[in-house]
Amino acid sequence: MGRTRPVRLLFPRVGLWRGAMDSGEAKAAREVREARGANREEAPRNVAGPGSGGAHGMGVSRPKAAAVACLRGLLNVWYRLCRAVLPRRNQVLLLSRQSDEPSYDFQVLAGQFRARGFSAVVMAKRLSRKNALAYGLFALRQTACLAQSRLCVIDGYNPVVSLLSLDVAPDAGQIDARRADPVVIQIWHAFGAFKAFGRQSTDTAENCSGQTADLLRMHKNYSWAVCSGERCREAYAQAFGMPIERVVAKERPWCFKLKRLGEARKAKPSHAGGPRGILFAPTLRKNPDSPRPLSELYEAGAWRRLEDGGAATVIWSFHPLERKGRAGASTLDALMTSDLLVTDYSSVVFEACLLGVPTLFYVPDIDRYRRSPGLNADPATLCPNLCFTDEAALLEALEGFASGTWDYPWDEYRRFGASAFDESDAPDDALADFAASRLDGGRTMDDGPCKA
Template sequence: MLRVLGIGLRLLAWIFRRFPLQRRVVMLSRQGNKPSVDFLMLKDKLAEIDPALPVIIRCTKPEQHGIMQLIAPMCNQLWYACTSRVVILDGYNPCICIPPKRQGTFVIQLWHAVGAVKKFGYQSLDTPAGRSSSYAKLAHMHKQYDLIVAGGIGAKDTFAKAFGYPTSAISALGLPRIDKLLLASSSHNEATSRWPWLNHEKPNVLYAPTLRAKRISAGWLTQAVKDLSALSTEVGFELIVSKHPLTTLQNIEMLPPQIHVLKDGCTEDLLREVDVVLTDYSAIALEAGLVGTPVFFYVPDIKEYRSSPGLNIDPEKDNRLTAATQVSELFPLLTDPVLFQEKAKQYFSFIDEYFAGIQPTATERLAELIYRKVD
C-alpha cells in the first residue's frame, strides 16, 4: 500500500508542480482536525508582519478515516505543498517527504512537542513501538526538511538522531506554545471558575501520563488511578487525571470525590494551578517546568519503555530527576516538605539546562524567519 501511495503522490506532485509557485505559507498537520496552538500563534504573528501574506492551515487525522476518506485531504495538502513558498509541518507528512521537493520551496519541521522524553523516529526503528527500517525507507521518513525547530537546546541532539539529520540542521528557536506557557495571562479566578475543585484547601496533584501503545494492557490507566487514589486518601490531596482521548479509564463514575478526570480544556491550562505534576514519558514533564511546577515521574513500566521505544530522558538515571516505580515511593515526596523542595530544586536545574537561553519571543523569531523565506 505504501509503495502505491508513493507512486500516486509522485505522479500528482509532478502535475501540481506545473502550476506557478505562490508567495504563500502553508501549515500542514496530520496530528488532528484542529490546528495546534503553534500554528495559530504563528498565523497571527505573520498577519501582523504582512496582512497581505496568504497563510493557509490544513489539518487532518489519518487514524480517524478510512483510505477513501483520506484521498481528498491528502491531495489538498499535496497541492499546497507543491505550490507554496514555505511549508510548515508538525510531524511526518508523506506529501513532503515522498515526492521530490520543488525548487524554491522551504520546508520547516515544527515538531508538535517542546522536547522528547521517549525516543521516536529513527531512534526507535525496529522496536515494537517504532517503525520498521523497510517502512522508513519506503516512506522516506522525515526527508526533505530545510530546518527542524527544537523547543530547547536540550532537544537538539535528540532531534538530530530522531530525524536523521546533523545537529547543524536543528535550531533551538523555541516554539510558540512555549511563549504561551511563559506569558500565560489567565488568572487563578478564571481557572477555579472552570474547575471548582481547585478551591479545595488540599494540595492539587495532576496526573498526566502519555498514550500507551495498543500492545499494552487496556486497563493500565484504571489500575494506575486506583493506586494513586488510595495514595490520595492516605496523604490527603486532590488528584486530577488528564488522560489521552484514546486511553480508556473504566468506572469513572465510581471514583472517590477527591479524584477529578479532566474533561475540558488543555492540560497545559492547569499547570500553573497545581502543586505538583505526576507523569511518565510525556512532554508535559518539560512543559510543567517552564511554568514553575515541579514534576515527579511515576514509571512502573520503565523497564519496558527503556527497551521500546527507548528513553531520551531516563528519570532513574538522571540524578536531578525523581522517579517512582511504585506508589509507595511517592509517599515521602508528597508528605515531607523539605524533601519535596529539595527534589523540586534539582528538577528545575534540569529544566534550566534543557531550555537554556529560551525567552518568550519564539513566535516572533519564527515568523520573521518564515517571512524572509517567503520572498
C-alpha cells in the same frame, strides 16, 4: 474506611506521530540503531505496524509495499501537474495531523507570516480509519497548496510532504527559496527530547520497524527542523535522520505563552488551606505488552487515600488511545489548574516546567524503558529525588506534598527542565523571522486564492 470521591478522568486529543527518513539517509539511521543496539529491547515478532507496536524482523508485506508505491506515484504525478499549471505564490502553508483545529502555534505563526507580507494557509485534519476517504481528498488539496507555496511548516510526520520527491535540503551559501520546491520546516509538536522518538526508536517494542519507516519515508524532505533548546539538537538530528547543522533551537509561540502563564501563576497568592490538585498523566504505551505502571496504580486504587480528609483533589488523564470511548478535557487544561504533576515519561512535563508546576516521576520500569524506546533525558540521572519506583514511597511523598510538609527539590527539577530549554531573551517572533530569512526576507510574488 475513608470516603471515596468520584474520580475525574481526562483524555486529551493528542496526535500520534512517528519518525523516519528515506533510503538515501538510511545509513545514518542504521548507525544510530547500531550505536544504541546493545541497550535496546527489540520488538516481539508477533506485533506489527505503526501504531500497534514494533515490527522488528518481520519485513514489509508485498501488498503494503505496492499500495504505498501506488500512493507515492499518485501524489508525485498530482504534485508535478499542480506545479506545472498553478502559479507559485508568496505563500506559507502550515500542515498538521495533530488535530482537526489549528494549534496555537499555527494560529500565531500564520499571523506573523502575514505581517511579513506572506499569505498563510492553515490545513489541519486528523487521520483515522473512519475518515480515510475524506482524508485522501484532503491530501490532494494539501498537495495542490504545497505546489503553490514557497514555505511549508509542519508539526509532525506528514505523508503528503514525505512521500513526494522534493529537492528541499539547503546547500552551503545558497538561499533555500531559490529551489523549485518549497522550503519545509519541521517544528515538532512536543518540547524537549524526553524519550527516544522517530528514527531513534525504530525496531523497538514501542515503535515500528525500520523497514516500515523506510517504506513510508517518514520524516523525509525537511529543509530544517526546530527544537526547543540546544541540548535537544542531537536527538532531533537522529530522530529525523538529518545533519545536526540543519537542526536549530528556536522557541515556538506556545512556549512563550506558557512562560507568560507561568509568570502569572507565580504572581498569585500562595496556596492557602484548600485541597492541592494532583494530576496523573501517563505516557502512551504503543505496544499492548508493555508494562503500564501508572495504569496499574490507578486500578489498585491506593491513591484514593490522598483525597481523604480533603487534602488533595486527584485527576487522572490517560491518552485517548489507552482509554477509548471516554470524553474529557485535555491534559494541558488540567495542568493549568494543578499544583503537582505525576507522570512516567510524558513530554507534558516540559509544559509543566514552563508553567512552574512541580513534577514527580513514577518509573518502576525505567530499566526496560531505557531499552525500548529509549531515553534522551533520564530523570533518574537528572533528578533522582523526584523519581520513584515504589508505590508506597510515591504515595508517601504525595501525602507530604498535599500537607505541605515535603520540601520539594526545585534545583533538580530545574536541571531536568534545562535539558529542553535554554536561557533566552529571544523575541516571540524569532521562529517566524528564521523562516522568513530562508526566503529572501519574504519578497513579494503573485498572490492568489488557494484556501484551506
